[in-house]
Structure formats: C-alpha cells, structure tokens
Amino acid sequence: MASRMFIRSKSIAFNTLRTYSSSTKLVDVSINDKTGIATVTMQRPPVNSLNLELLTELNGALQDLGSKKIKGAILTSSLKTIFSAGLDILEMYKPKPERASAFWTSLQDTWLTLYSTPYPTVAAINGHSPAGGCLLSLACEYRIMVNNYTIGLNETKLGIVAPFWFVASMKNVISHRESELALTSGRLYKTDEALKVGLIDETAENKDDALAKAEKFFARFDAVNPIARLLTKQELRGETIKELEDRKQEDLDRFVGFLMLPAVQKGLDVYLQALKKKQ
Numbered sequence: 001m002a003s004r005m006f007i008r009s010k011s012i013a014f015n016t017l018r019t020y021s022s023s024t025k026l027v028d029v030s031i032n033d034k035t036g037i038a039t040v041t042m043q044r045p046p047v048n049s050l051n052l053e054l055l056t057e058l059n060g061a062l063q064d065l066g067s068k069k070i071k072g073a074i075l076t077s078s079l080k081t082i083f084s085a086g087l088d089i090l091e092m093y094k095p096k097p098e099r100a101s102a103f104w105t106s107l108q109d110t111w112l113t114l115y116s117t118p119y120p121t122v123a124a125i126n127g128h129s130p131a132g133g134c135l136l137s138l139a140c141e142y143r144i145m146v147n148n149y150t151i152g153l154n155e156t157k158l159g160i161v162a163p164f165w166f167v168a169s170m171k172n173v174i175s176h177r178e179s180e181l182a183l184t185s186g187r188l189y190k191t192d193e194a195l196k197v198g199l200i201d202e203t204a205e206n207k208d209d210a211l212a213k214a215e216k217f218f219a220r221f222d223a224v225n226p227i228a229r230l231l232t233k234q235e236l237r238g239e240t241i242k243e244l245e246d247r248k249q250e251d252l253d254r255f256v257g258f259l260m261l262p263a264v265q266k267g268l269d270v271y272l273q274a275l276k277k278k279q
C-alpha cells in the first residue's frame with residue numbers, strides 16, 4: 001500500500017525493541033525484535049468503529065505479517081477504553097449500494113485473513129468489544145480481556161441479524177446453547193461473565209498485563225512443530241472458512257438486500273439516535 005510507511009530502527013537506542021514498524025493512519029504494526037511478536041494496533045478514534053478504510057488497512061497488515069517470520073501477532077487498540085465498537089453503523093445507515101458492497105467484502109476478507117493466519121494470534125481486548133469487535137476477537141486463537149468491559153454479539157439489539165459466519169465464530173468458541181441464548185438476546189458479557197462461559201480465555205488488570213499474558217500464550221508453542229501446529233489449526237477452522245468462501249457472494253447479496261429494507265434502516269436510525277442521546 002502506497003501510504004504505508006516502513007521504518008527500520010535497529011540503531012535507535014530508545015527503540016531497540018521495535019526494529020520493524022509499519023504504520024498507516026488507522027493501523028500500527030510493530031514487531032519486537034527480541035520476542036518476534038507483532039503487535040497490530042487499531043487506531044481510529046473515537047471508538048475504532050470498523051469502516052471500509054480501517055478494514056482494508058487491517059487486512060493488508062495481517063496479510064503482510066504472513067510473509068514475515070514472527071512468533072505470533074497480538075491484535076489490540078490504541079484507545080483507552082474501547083477495543084472496537086464493531087462495524088461502523090454509518091457504513092450501514094442509508095448506504096450507497098457500491099460502498100456497502102465494498103465495505104462488506106472488506107469485512108469478509110479481513111475475517112478470512114485473520115481466521116486463517118499461519119501465525120498464532122491473540123486478541124488483547126483492552127476495552128469494550130461489541131458485535132464486529134467481538135467478531136475480530138473470535139477470529140483470533142486466544143482472547144485476553146481487561147476487567148470491567150463488555151463483549152458479545154449484540155446485533156439483535158440493533159434490529160439486525162448476525163450472519164452465519166459470525167454465529168459460527170461464536171459457536172466454535174462457546175457452546176451452541178450459550179450462543180443461542182446470547183445471540184437471540186443480543187447479550188453483552190462483562191469481562192468476568194465472558195470468562196465463565198469461555199468467550200475469553202483470560203482476564204487482565206490492564207493492557208500491559210494483557211500483552212504480557214499474550215507473550216506467555218505464544219511461549220506454549222516453543223516446543224511445538226510449527227507445521228504441525230498450522231495444519232492442526234487448518235483442520236479445526238477449515239470447514240468454517242470454506243463455508244464463507246463458498247457462500248461469499250450469497251452472503252454479500254443478503255447483506256446489501258437486508259440493508260435496503262426500510263425496517264432495518266428505521267432500526268439503525270433509532271439505535272444511532274440513542275447512541276447520540278447517551279451524552
């Protein structure tokens with residue numbers, strides 16, 4: 001990507017741990033030379049809502065890492081209290097069909113990339129993570145969440161429906177029963193509740209604690225053959241990936257068609273007004 005800036009800073013004393021860094025406007029990537037761990041940071045204030053541009057940059061960054069020798073990648077946020085507010089509602093509210101198609105395709109592609117990375121992935125969830133934010137976390141292999149925030153697939157609360165691959169992402173992590181209860185009611189779990197049902201794997205005191213715990217997770221693979229690890233991951237995730245690949249166009253058509261329904265637009269309008277009135 002033309003706007004991407006590559007910096008190699010081996011000789012800079014204050015930055016010796018960050019020998020590779022690639023930063024776009026919305027996504028920062030740094031690789032710690034000592035640990036081999038990449039940190040991918042979403043940085044779209046105020047809430048890291050996932051619009052076409054953020055998704056495109058995120059997908060590009062995750063793909064680039066596939067060609068580097070890294071031990072693992074951590075997905076996190078630059079914001080103090082929000083991991084990601086999910087899909088940018090403004091991409092779905094009164095959309096132009098071409099933009100809506102490009103937007104949804106970029107979400108499908110980002111999920112496919114993240115769900116199938118050759119390197120291990122951890123979501124360091126350092127803030128609220130509703131809907132699309134939860135989806136990104138679910139696509140990682142391990143989730144560590146800072147205390148006192150919320151996470152879940154709350155689509156029904158917006159009058160929209162989580163597509164089959166959102167549902168599959170959830171069902172591959174927590175039980176079918178718990179998924180049904182959570183998705184139909186649009187439940188957002190607090191950190192400790194999410195831990196109880198297995199939606200997250202560990203809690204953390206703060207972001208630094210989450211990053212330290214992510215490093216420990218990657219260390220589990222020190223004594224594991226990387227090819228065996230990757231083939232096992234592919235075996236476990238392959239069916240879900242194939243289903244979206246096979247049904248990509250159908251899923252896109254459903255999304256765009258769904259957005260054009262007056263009742264859906266009305267629901268989004270009400271939700272947006274409620275968000276704004278909150279202050």
Ligand SMILES: CCCCC/C=C\C/C=C\C/C=C/C(=O)SCCNC(=O)CCNC(=O)[C@H](O)C(C)(C)COP(=O)(O)OP(=O)(O)OC[C@H]1O[C@@H](n2cnc3c(N)ncnc32)[C@H](O)[C@@H]1OP(=O)(O)O
Nearest residue numbers: 049085086087088089128130131132160161254255258275
């Ligand atoms: C069978 C057919 C299937 C077809 C498929 C069809 C449809 C499915 C499609 C998609 C699935 C959807 C997935 C989603 O991700 S939808 C998005 C869901 N997200 C949310 O519900 C989160 C909403 N936000 C919040 O709850 C809060 O903002 C927060 C994240 C908890 C942060 O709270 P805080 O108090 O810190 O901030 P504010 O609430 O004041 O927000 C600041 C500012 O940001 C705006 N904003 C918040 N979230 C979003 C968002 N997701 N998109 C766009 N904008 C957002 C908010 O309105 C404020 O704006 P302002 O202008 O007032 O400053």
